[in-house]
Amino acid sequence: MTVADVLLLALGAVAVGAGFLVVTSAHLVRSGLYLVVSLGAIAGLYLVLGAELVAWVQILVYVGAVVVLLLFAVMLTRAPIGPSPDLDRPAVPAVLVGGGAGLGLAALFADAFRWVRYPAPEPGTAERVGEQIFGAWVLPFEVLSILLLSALVGAIVLSRPDIGARTPAVAEEHEAVAEQNKAVAEEHGQEV
Amino acid sequence: MPLWLDLLIRVAAVLAGFLVLPLVVGQAEHKVMAHMQGRVGPMYAGAFHGWAQLIADGVKFVQKEDITPHDADRTVFRLAPIVALFPYLVVVMTIPIGPGLVAQSLDIGLFLVLAVLGIGVVAVLMSAWASANKYSLLGGVRGAAQLLGYELPLVLAAASVAMAAGTLSLPGIVEAWQPWWLIWQAPAGLVFFIAGLAEIRRPPFDMPIADSELVFGYMTEYTGLRFAFFLLAEYVGIVVIAALTTVLFLGGWHGPMEDQLGWLWTLLKIGALSFVIIWLRVTFPRMREDQLQRLCWLVLVPVALAQLVLTVAVKALT
Amino acid sequence: MHVVIPYVVGALLFGLGVYGVLRRRNAILVLMAVELMLNAVNLILVTADVSLRSALTGVVVESWARPGSAAPGTGGVLALFVIVLAAAEVGVGLAIILQYYRMRRAVVVDDVRLDADEERVAG
């Protein structure tokens, strides 16, 4: 047991414990806050594992943005203070599948890696990650940026009632107008 | 020097800075704001010009009853002020004061600072929701929208200067800094400063608090020491934003005799920026919620993006 | 360090995520559980970066198996990509949930009927 092992164990325990509370807590907002704890502990695990940049990105994006969005949504959908009674479905299938997946994978990993020591990695620098992303992974990176853009547009369209959710009548009207425009454009194109 | 002594000195220095600088800024705010409004401000606490006012305030806050609303979510309610204060403590640790004078030098210190500053939102949401008060909740939702929005120009502006310096380490950025960056990085600096103001919810960006419409926003239900924690977080926030702007855009310890007086230059620049923050608070009225978002998305973000392009262009040319 | 610890932590978190997705009725809580699963995967990616690299030293692999040749940190890069994906997913997911809430005043997954031709409600 080295210092790193102790840290890994402690942070892992926090992460799993908080994760357990996320999926079992009857308090809506508290589950989001437990998620913050869990994700923070995972960021700590990244630090111990030498992925410093990933850890801070985790904090920046997950804790700073994703969880806040989730909490935001929970509050917008009128989360009460105190336990909510009807949050859960029957437990049996979920326990079977979830427990099976979790424990099975854990057993698999435990069997594969045993109690073997691995050399601790040197802390990753931003430079190295940068080289990786803009060297080997530049194409996925660009694809991701397009995905992000489309997600952005999608989220805006969904949440703006004036351009997103339309009543059928209005939608038909819009389609008709669009078709007309298309026809006009085609005519022009032929003329030109 | 043994390791433990080194560590002890660092921790003590950070704690001292964490406790003293906000007090100085708070007192400066009392006095500067008063004089800008034609008043004299506190005069009695401590014999000379009320210098001990904030200490007296602290004593008062300690004596006050610690009230938790009946319907509140107690644990969350009580944790929120600590969560609000904690990120700033971490940030103060990484700010270089002089050449080699930094509590914890990190390879990607800038990233850490930006990431940790983002945790403040969670504290706002926690206090807002746990108070079981509609004003608090409104303030918290406003705060979350504001902080999420302004994080973008903040990060983009910081990215510009990091790109110019070619490093993410805060001391590294200061070392790479040159006087002409004052002009080259000026738009980014301005965007960073304004977005930073919004991040610490200072007037004119104090819509989450907005005492004339939302009572006191997410802090409405807080009393005594917990409220003092929020106030302390606000003042530390001023120091942190001023310090970050100094380090990133004003060249930190650069100045005459920087080897000996570097720390003094940094502190002076931080003080000047803190004064500007107070000045802005006195001068400008609170913005409206839609004006706030408009400023962020239609002004600051495009300016920050343009600055990124400019930075890349200059970097590529030189 | 013993990499089995983060691996097992990742596996358990993934199991918890699966449990949460199956058990929860509130759509936002389901999203939270999904986040847990994504994080478990991230953790395993980052851990794999440590363990596989040291396990594979001296082993000749095909170039496609390890893009970026010998440069380490690939797991971290993948984790970064997953984080970005998660951010996008949450953005769109929450937009859908909030829009649904605006129309139905509910965020219970069981009640969402995908097959019926529902009348639209102007938001």
Place this chain on the structure above:
Amino acid sequence: MSENGERMMPGKGLLDGLAVTLKTLTRRAGTQQYPDVQPDLPPRSRGVIALSEENCTVCMLCARECPDWCIYIDSHKEEVVVPGAARARQRNVLDRFDIDFSLCMYCGICIEVCPFDALHWTPEFEYAETDVLDLLHDKNRLGEWMRTVPPPPAHDVLGEPSKEEATAARKAAGPGAATAAKTARPAAVRTTPGTPAAPAPPPTPVTPPEPRPSAEEPGPEAGR
């Protein structure tokens, strides 16, 4: 857009605002250091109301006109035997004259309507109490405030002479001189101030050219 329709430099308004606050910062603060330094109150400040008991005839006008009924007056009649008179004369004697300053709204109507100048404004304002009941000032307390009543302002040197003065002058000059006396302006001669005026100075018959206390030099401040 400015008022005359010109498009100003963007951000000019913001800079102007900053300039204003900065300028104020460099000026002296206008704060009065009140408990340390007594405030310099303007004349006719409305502090507390003083009662000159001798002037009061218990006409009850003040109590009746008071909008919030904060003046309480009790009295009884006394017979005064005047030697030489055919009958004993009746006189009102004041038993109680209270003003409840927790109700008073400082409108000054009681002082306006008092026909015998029994009520006066004084600039004294430090009579806060820790108990609201103590704000009911009885006639002794109200009488004590008389010390603090400032002398009435001197007559404006350049103004018209008062009616009493004009009448006195006319009487002194005899018939026919009335018009001259009316239009006569008193010479603005600087003199040493006269004796401190009584709260209600009786109209003294004076001739117009006689020097009176000038407006520039009021009598010594009473009270304090």
